[in-house]
Amino acid sequence: MNQLRRNIPNLVTCVNLTAGCVAIILASRASELIDGLQAWRWACIAIGVAAVADFLDGFMARLLHAYSPVGKELDSLSDLVSFGVAPAMLILHLLHTSDASWTAWTALLIPVLGAIRLARFNVDTRQTSSFIGLPIPANAIFWIGYVAMASAGYPAMLTPAVAIPAIVLESLLMVLPINLFSLKFKNYRIRGNEPRWLLIFGSAALVCFLGVPGLVWVIVLYLLLSACFHKA
Numbered sequence: 001m002n003q004l005r006r007n008i009p010n011l012v013t014c015v016n017l018t019a020g021c022v023a024i025i026l027a028s029r030a031s032e033l034i035d036g037l038q039a040w041r042w043a044c045i046a047i048g049v050a051a052v053a054d055f056l057d058g059f060m061a062r063l064l065h066a067y068s069p070v071g072k073e074l075d076s077l078s079d080l081v082s083f084g085v086a087p088a089m090l091i092l093h094l095l096h097t098s099d100a101s102w103t104a105w106t107a108l109l110i111p112v113l114g115a116i117r118l119a120r121f122n123v124d125t126r127q128t129s130s131f132i133g134l135p136i137p138a139n140a141i142f143w144i145g146y147v148a149m150a151s152a153g154y155p156a157m158l159t160p161a162v163a164i165p166a167i168v169l170e171s172l173l174m175v176l177p178i179n180l181f182s183l184k185f186k187n188y189r190i191r192g193n194e195p196r197w198l199l200i201f202g203s204a205a206l207v208c209f210l211g212v213p214g215l216v217w218v219i220v221l222y223l224l225l226s227a228c229f230h231k232a
Helices: 002-026 040-063 069-096 101-123 136-151 160-173 194-210 214-230
Strands: 130-132 178-182
Touching: 002 040, 002 069, 040 069, 040 136, 040 194, 069 101, 069 136, 069 160, 101 130, 101 136, 101 160, 136 160, 178 214
Parallel strands: none
Antiparallel strands: 130 178
Protein backbone atom coordinates (compact mmCIF):
# COMPACT_ATOMS: atom_id res chain seq x y z
CA MET A 1 0.00 0.00 0.00
CA ASN A 2 2.84 2.40 0.83
CA GLN A 3 4.46 1.63 -2.53
CA LEU A 4 1.19 2.40 -4.31
CA ARG A 5 0.74 5.64 -2.39
CA ARG A 6 4.26 6.79 -3.25
CA ASN A 7 3.61 6.24 -6.95
CA ILE A 8 0.23 7.99 -7.21
CA PRO A 9 1.85 11.38 -8.03
CA ASN A 10 3.98 9.68 -10.70
CA LEU A 11 0.87 8.15 -12.26
CA VAL A 12 -0.69 11.61 -12.46
CA THR A 13 2.54 12.91 -14.02
CA CYS A 14 2.23 10.19 -16.65
CA VAL A 15 -1.21 11.59 -17.50
CA ASN A 16 0.54 14.91 -18.12
CA LEU A 17 3.05 13.20 -20.42
CA THR A 18 0.38 11.23 -22.28
CA ALA A 19 -1.75 14.33 -22.85
CA GLY A 20 1.32 16.13 -24.18
CA CYS A 21 2.01 13.32 -26.65
CA VAL A 22 -1.63 13.41 -27.78
CA ALA A 23 -1.35 17.18 -28.26
CA ILE A 24 1.70 16.72 -30.51
CA ILE A 25 -0.16 14.19 -32.67
CA LEU A 26 -3.22 16.43 -32.93
CA ALA A 27 -1.11 19.52 -33.69
CA SER A 28 0.35 17.70 -36.70
CA ARG A 29 -3.16 17.53 -38.19
CA ALA A 30 -3.53 21.33 -37.91
CA SER A 31 -6.90 22.48 -39.26
CA GLU A 32 -8.29 19.02 -40.04
CA LEU A 33 -11.75 18.52 -38.55
CA ILE A 34 -12.05 15.85 -35.87
CA ASP A 35 -15.54 15.33 -34.47
CA GLY A 36 -16.52 18.79 -35.64
CA LEU A 37 -13.55 20.57 -34.06
CA GLN A 38 -10.28 21.56 -35.69
CA ALA A 39 -7.36 19.35 -34.66
CA TRP A 40 -5.34 22.28 -33.31
CA ARG A 41 -8.19 23.11 -30.93
CA TRP A 42 -8.14 19.52 -29.65
CA ALA A 43 -4.37 19.93 -29.22
CA CYS A 44 -4.97 22.99 -27.04
CA ILE A 45 -7.45 21.01 -24.96
CA ALA A 46 -4.89 18.21 -24.54
CA ILE A 47 -2.28 20.72 -23.35
CA GLY A 48 -4.88 22.04 -20.91
CA VAL A 49 -5.41 18.51 -19.58
CA ALA A 50 -1.63 18.20 -19.17
CA ALA A 51 -1.57 21.47 -17.20
CA VAL A 52 -4.27 20.20 -14.83
CA ALA A 53 -2.33 16.96 -14.33
CA ASP A 54 0.85 18.97 -13.72
CA PHE A 55 -0.90 20.86 -10.93
CA LEU A 56 -2.43 17.72 -9.46
CA ASP A 57 0.79 15.69 -9.31
CA GLY A 58 2.41 18.32 -7.10
CA PHE A 59 -0.75 18.58 -5.02
CA MET A 60 -0.88 14.79 -4.58
CA ALA A 61 2.81 14.64 -3.69
CA ARG A 62 2.32 17.21 -0.94
CA LEU A 63 -0.90 15.59 0.28
CA LEU A 64 0.59 12.09 0.45
CA HIS A 65 4.13 13.19 1.39
CA ALA A 66 5.26 11.18 -1.60
CA TYR A 67 8.30 13.12 -2.84
CA SER A 68 11.03 11.33 -4.75
CA PRO A 69 13.99 12.20 -7.01
CA VAL A 70 12.42 10.04 -9.73
CA GLY A 71 9.17 12.00 -9.47
CA LYS A 72 11.03 15.29 -9.84
CA GLU A 73 12.84 14.16 -12.97
CA LEU A 74 9.71 12.56 -14.45
CA ASP A 75 7.84 15.81 -13.89
CA SER A 76 10.47 17.83 -15.76
CA LEU A 77 10.60 15.39 -18.66
CA SER A 78 6.81 15.43 -18.93
CA ASP A 79 6.71 19.23 -18.76
CA LEU A 80 9.20 19.49 -21.62
CA VAL A 81 6.96 17.35 -23.82
CA SER A 82 3.62 18.90 -22.82
CA PHE A 83 4.62 22.55 -22.42
CA GLY A 84 7.68 22.80 -24.67
CA VAL A 85 7.41 20.41 -27.60
CA ALA A 86 3.59 20.35 -27.85
CA PRO A 87 3.05 24.13 -28.13
CA ALA A 88 6.03 24.35 -30.49
CA MET A 89 4.44 21.75 -32.78
CA LEU A 90 1.14 23.60 -32.52
CA ILE A 91 2.75 26.85 -33.68
CA LEU A 92 4.94 25.09 -36.27
CA HIS A 93 2.07 23.36 -38.05
CA LEU A 94 -0.18 26.41 -38.01
CA LEU A 95 2.59 28.58 -39.41
CA HIS A 96 3.20 25.98 -42.12
CA THR A 97 -0.28 26.76 -43.43
CA SER A 98 0.53 30.47 -43.75
CA ASP A 99 2.12 32.22 -46.74
CA ALA A 100 5.56 32.28 -45.12
CA SER A 101 5.89 28.71 -43.92
CA TRP A 102 9.65 29.13 -43.32
CA THR A 103 8.68 31.09 -40.20
CA ALA A 104 7.50 27.82 -38.66
CA TRP A 105 11.00 26.56 -37.96
CA THR A 106 11.61 29.34 -35.45
CA ALA A 107 9.11 27.52 -33.20
CA LEU A 108 11.84 24.99 -32.40
CA LEU A 109 13.35 27.66 -30.17
CA ILE A 110 10.49 27.04 -27.69
CA PRO A 111 11.44 23.48 -26.62
CA VAL A 112 15.17 24.20 -26.76
CA LEU A 113 15.02 27.11 -24.32
CA GLY A 114 12.30 25.30 -22.39
CA ALA A 115 14.71 22.41 -21.81
CA ILE A 116 17.37 24.84 -20.57
CA ARG A 117 14.78 26.42 -18.25
CA LEU A 118 13.86 23.06 -16.73
CA ALA A 119 17.48 21.94 -16.38
CA ARG A 120 18.35 25.13 -14.53
CA PHE A 121 15.30 24.82 -12.30
CA ASN A 122 16.26 21.29 -11.24
CA VAL A 123 19.66 22.38 -9.95
CA ASP A 124 18.83 25.89 -8.71
CA THR A 125 18.12 25.94 -4.97
CA ARG A 126 16.95 29.57 -5.16
CA GLN A 127 13.68 28.64 -6.87
CA THR A 128 11.86 26.99 -3.98
CA SER A 129 9.33 29.78 -3.36
CA SER A 130 9.75 31.90 -6.51
CA PHE A 131 10.91 31.53 -10.09
CA ILE A 132 13.79 32.87 -12.13
CA GLY A 133 12.52 32.99 -15.68
CA LEU A 134 9.05 32.21 -16.98
CA PRO A 135 7.87 28.71 -15.92
CA ILE A 136 7.37 26.42 -18.90
CA PRO A 137 3.65 25.76 -18.15
CA ALA A 138 3.07 29.52 -18.39
CA ASN A 139 4.77 29.39 -21.79
CA ALA A 140 2.23 26.81 -22.95
CA ILE A 141 -0.67 28.88 -21.61
CA PHE A 142 0.58 31.86 -23.62
CA TRP A 143 0.68 29.89 -26.87
CA ILE A 144 -2.80 28.47 -26.39
CA GLY A 145 -4.06 32.04 -26.05
CA TYR A 146 -1.92 33.15 -28.99
CA VAL A 147 -3.30 30.65 -31.51
CA ALA A 148 -6.83 31.25 -30.21
CA MET A 149 -6.36 34.99 -30.75
CA ALA A 150 -5.03 34.39 -34.27
CA SER A 151 -8.13 32.36 -35.12
CA ALA A 152 -10.45 34.92 -33.54
CA GLY A 153 -9.88 37.59 -36.15
CA TYR A 154 -6.18 38.43 -35.90
CA PRO A 155 -4.54 36.39 -38.71
CA ALA A 156 -1.60 38.83 -38.72
CA MET A 157 -0.35 37.00 -35.64
CA LEU A 158 0.68 34.13 -37.93
CA THR A 159 2.78 36.39 -40.17
CA PRO A 160 6.61 36.58 -39.83
CA ALA A 161 6.51 40.20 -38.61
CA VAL A 162 4.50 39.19 -35.55
CA ALA A 163 5.16 35.48 -35.05
CA ILE A 164 8.97 35.57 -35.07
CA PRO A 165 9.34 38.33 -32.43
CA ALA A 166 6.68 36.61 -30.29
CA ILE A 167 8.47 33.25 -30.47
CA VAL A 168 11.88 34.74 -29.73
CA LEU A 169 10.66 36.94 -26.86
CA GLU A 170 8.48 34.28 -25.22
CA SER A 171 11.28 31.71 -25.45
CA LEU A 172 13.87 34.09 -24.02
CA LEU A 173 11.58 34.91 -21.09
CA MET A 174 12.06 31.31 -19.90
CA VAL A 175 15.82 31.73 -19.51
CA LEU A 176 16.27 35.43 -18.70
CA PRO A 177 17.10 36.21 -15.04
CA ILE A 178 13.74 37.79 -14.23
CA ASN A 179 12.17 37.18 -10.83
CA LEU A 180 8.60 35.89 -10.84
CA PHE A 181 6.43 34.93 -7.90
CA SER A 182 5.20 31.39 -7.38
CA LEU A 183 1.49 30.57 -7.11
CA LYS A 184 2.07 28.36 -4.08
CA PHE A 185 0.19 29.66 -1.03
CA LYS A 186 1.69 29.23 2.45
CA ASN A 187 -1.61 30.58 3.77
CA TYR A 188 -4.67 32.12 2.17
CA ARG A 189 -4.61 35.55 3.82
CA ILE A 190 -4.60 38.63 1.60
CA ARG A 191 -1.55 40.12 3.29
CA GLY A 192 1.58 38.63 1.79
CA ASN A 193 -0.36 37.04 -1.08
CA GLU A 194 -1.46 40.20 -2.90
CA PRO A 195 0.10 39.33 -6.31
CA ARG A 196 -1.30 35.79 -6.22
CA TRP A 197 -4.86 36.90 -5.50
CA LEU A 198 -4.62 39.70 -8.04
CA LEU A 199 -3.43 37.22 -10.65
CA ILE A 200 -6.21 34.76 -9.86
CA PHE A 201 -9.00 37.34 -10.01
CA GLY A 202 -7.42 39.19 -12.93
CA SER A 203 -7.05 35.94 -14.90
CA ALA A 204 -10.66 35.01 -14.25
CA ALA A 205 -11.80 38.42 -15.48
CA LEU A 206 -9.63 38.29 -18.61
CA VAL A 207 -10.80 34.83 -19.62
CA CYS A 208 -14.42 35.71 -18.78
CA PHE A 209 -14.42 38.80 -21.01
CA LEU A 210 -11.97 37.75 -23.73
CA GLY A 211 -12.33 33.97 -23.79
CA VAL A 212 -9.35 31.73 -24.54
CA PRO A 213 -7.41 34.57 -26.27
CA GLY A 214 -7.37 36.25 -22.85
CA LEU A 215 -4.72 33.73 -21.78
CA VAL A 216 -2.15 35.85 -23.62
CA TRP A 217 -2.98 38.77 -21.34
CA VAL A 218 -2.95 36.50 -18.29
CA ILE A 219 0.77 35.88 -18.87
CA VAL A 220 1.35 39.60 -19.48
CA LEU A 221 -0.45 40.31 -16.19
CA TYR A 222 1.73 37.73 -14.42
CA LEU A 223 4.89 39.45 -15.67
CA LEU A 224 3.62 42.91 -14.69
CA LEU A 225 2.56 41.83 -11.19
CA SER A 226 5.91 40.12 -10.65
CA ALA A 227 7.69 43.34 -11.63
CA CYS A 228 5.47 45.44 -9.36
CA PHE A 229 5.77 43.19 -6.30
CA HIS A 230 9.40 42.16 -6.72
CA LYS A 231 11.44 42.85 -3.60
CA ALA A 232 14.77 44.33 -4.48
